[in-house]
Amino acid sequence: MNSKTKKPSDEWPDFLDQTIRDVLMEKLQFKRMTPVQSVVVPIFTQQHKDVVVEAVTGSGKTLSFVVPILEILLKRNKNDKLKKHDIGALIISPTRELAQQIFDVVNQFLTDLGLFSSILFVGGNSISDDLKNFESNGANIIVATVGRLEDLLTRQNSALLKKNLKSLEVLIMDEADRLLDMGFKESLESIFKYLPKQRKTGLFSATQTDEIDKLIRAGLRNPCNIQVKQKANTQKTPIGLKNYYTQVQPEHKFHLLIEFLKMKKNLKHIVFMNSCACVQYFTDLLKMFMKDCKILSLHRKIKDKRTKVFNEFKNLEKGILVCTDILSRGIDIEDVDWVVQFDPPNTTNSFVHRCGRTARSNREGNALVFLLPNEDTFVKFIHINQQVPLQEFSDFKSDNFKNYEETLNRIHLAASNERELYEKGKIAFVSFIRAYTKHECSHIFRVKELDMVQLGKGFGLLHMPKMPELNKEKFKDLPPFYQKEVSTISYKNKSKEKLRIENMQKPKVKRVVSERNKSWSNNxxxxxxxxxxxxxxxxxxxxxxxxxxxxxxxxxxxxxxxxxxxxxxxxxxxxxxx
Incomplete structure (x- = not known):
């Protein structure tokens, strides 16, 4: 069965429990259903079918599975009251940020219903504490990331969890395409072994892929395929989203980012980059140039702080969050005005998901992608491949480019006085090049066509770093961008500086490049x-x-x-x- 709809939002159906309706309309202020909710809620709640739902990002997918879960558990509870360890629903998410967001939505209903309990299983928390919490308090609804749930079932071998999963009524896989992109297929299959076959399963994503089709065959019975598009919208991004691009020389790129953020300084921005090292480096630089603005960063390497940073940004009225694709899927942060893709994503699907962090729930939003001269065909490609038309951003004027050398000089001066910033710049540059070599659209993003020298200049480097991709004659006698003996640059951290001096005094030992450090382009x-x-x-x-x-x-x-x-x-x- 294939369901396509362009229906306008409708009233929440009468068959829903009155408490659920009150929470939706009074507490959450969702008076009407979005198109995806108006199709999915009746089918998933009243028909004995699994659902495979494809809908644009920001269309309200979370409530389209949370509401049916609660309605199904309420009906079951009337006939067979759920005990504290009876697991009625399991929601699987690709990232802890998305899992936390879903968990918060679920709990807004549970507070009013007063019948069920929930638990969150994600990385960053103690796995033993998770087990103790479940053993002591139980849970009727589990929200979990794949890795943590697999750990609890296999490595921790929780007999209580395995036993109570047999009573599972509903399984939800949110952002299913991302689950598979992150290599969780085997983990999901491992989890499926502990779940009952007689269950309702919902699979939700913004894009449909061949891998999802395989997962459907492995984990769903008699699925109903639902594809919901917004009225008068043929593209994969929300109808209220305006997509822009700007073409920029590599040496101007970071300077232009500063100019843009200053131009829109009283707004809320998410800036996407392609590596953790770039996020760390450019966040430090932005803080140096925009001291009157709140700037946060989020990537997978700040494991223990991720939830704190995420919640802090959610609560900001204005500010900047610099992050990797860890925040590109499903995350709902209110009032994000601009999504800026400082680096185009490594996969075409990620472009759509990044843009979807704004213009959510029928609001308006804007997205801007920075493109280097050799990447100009990306505009046409994304239009054809993802049905996303891009228009040129016209707000930049010649005055925006005038002071770029002053910006670079300021970075050079800061890096020449702080070794940590100097080294972060080199690492960020290397990580950018290596991410570039792995781009899905290698016919557009060609390493050989990059102007490495101007790119290094744009990063604010003092000199070009030594790396296999730069072992060419033209780079050997290249003068530094800033005249300073780099061995004299010290750390502000005294313990780090002491260790550096001790290492300098040791005899140098040359080491052979390992397999993983060799140029990725030399195969x-x-x-x-x-x-x-x-x-x-x-x-x-x-x-x-x-x-x-x-x-x-x-x-x-x-x-x-x-x-x-x-x-x-x-x-x-x-x-x-x-």
Whole structure:
């Protein structure tokens, strides 16, 4: 069954429990249903079908599964009252931020209903505390990330949790495409083993992929496929969202970001970057240039602080959050005015999800992506591939570019006086290049077409760092961007500086570059090893069948090993890092 609708929002149906309706309309101020809710709630609540829901980001998917869960559990509770450890519903999320958000929505209903309890299983909390909490207080609704739930079921081997999951009534997988993108397919299959087959399952996402189809076949029975589009909107982003792009030279890029944020300084922004190192570095720089603005950063490496930072930004009226794609899916932060993609995302689907952090729940919003000169075809590509038209951002004037050298000089001066900032810049640059080499659209984002020198200048580096991708003749005698002996730059942190001086006094030892530090663009040896491994496998199979190898087979394998040995011997000094 394929359900498509362009119906306007409707009243919440009468068959819902009155308390649920009161919370929706009075407490949460959702007087009417969104299109996705008007289709999903009746089907999932009243029909014995699993649902696969595809709807644009910001369309109200969370309530479209939270409301049916509560209605289903209320009906079950009338006939068979849930005990404190009876698990009626399980909601699986790809990230702890999204899980926390869903958990908060669920609890707004539970406070008024007064019948059920809930628990949150996410990383960052003590796993033993999670188990003790469940054993002591129980839970009828579990909201969890995949990794933590798998840990509890397999590594911790919680017998109480396994036993009570057998009574599960409803399973929800939110942002299912992201769950699979993050490599959780095997983890999900492992979790499915502990769940009853007779259950209701809902799978929600903003995009449909082949991997989701495989998951549907593995975990759903008789699914109803629901695709909900907004009226008069053929694109995958919300109808109230205006999408812009600006083309910028690499040396101007960060300066232009500052100019833009100052231009919109009284608003709320999310700025996306492609690596944790870039988030850390550019957050420090933004704080240096915008001291009167609240600037936060969020990425996977700040494990214990993520929830605190996320909640702090949610409560801000205005400010800037610099983050990675960890916040690109499902997160609902009120009144985000602008989403700025400082780096285009590594996957095309992520472009849509990033933009969807604004213009949520029928509000208006704006999104801007920065593109380098070699990335200009991305505008046409995203229009065709994701049905998202981009218009050029026209607010930048020639005056916005005038003082970019002053910006770079200020960064140079700060980095020359603080070694930590100097080193963060180098690490950020290397991480940017390596993320670039892994881009899904490699036909557009080509490393060979990057102007590395101007890009390094735009990062505010004092000099070009040593890395395999830069081991070329044209980079060897390149003068530094800032004339200072970098060995004299010290840490402000005294203990770090003391350790650095001690290490400087030790004799230098050259080390050979490991496999993971080699240039990602140089695949010759890796491919050769892969070919040899395949040939060995083929020959082993042949030996099994014929019980012998021919002389020619041995010779071919011997030649391959000689070639690999020769390649290793001829490595140049460029493969050694000081």
């Amino acid at each position: 010759t040896e890796r491919k050769l090893k892969k070919d040899i491994k395949k040939k060995k496998k083929d020959l082993t199979e042949k030996k099994r069948k014929l019980n012998e190898l021919t002389e020619d087979d041995y010779k071919e394998l011997e030649e391959d090993f000689k070639m690999l040995k020769k390649l290793k011997k001829t490595k140049t000094e460029n493969d050694i890092l000081e």
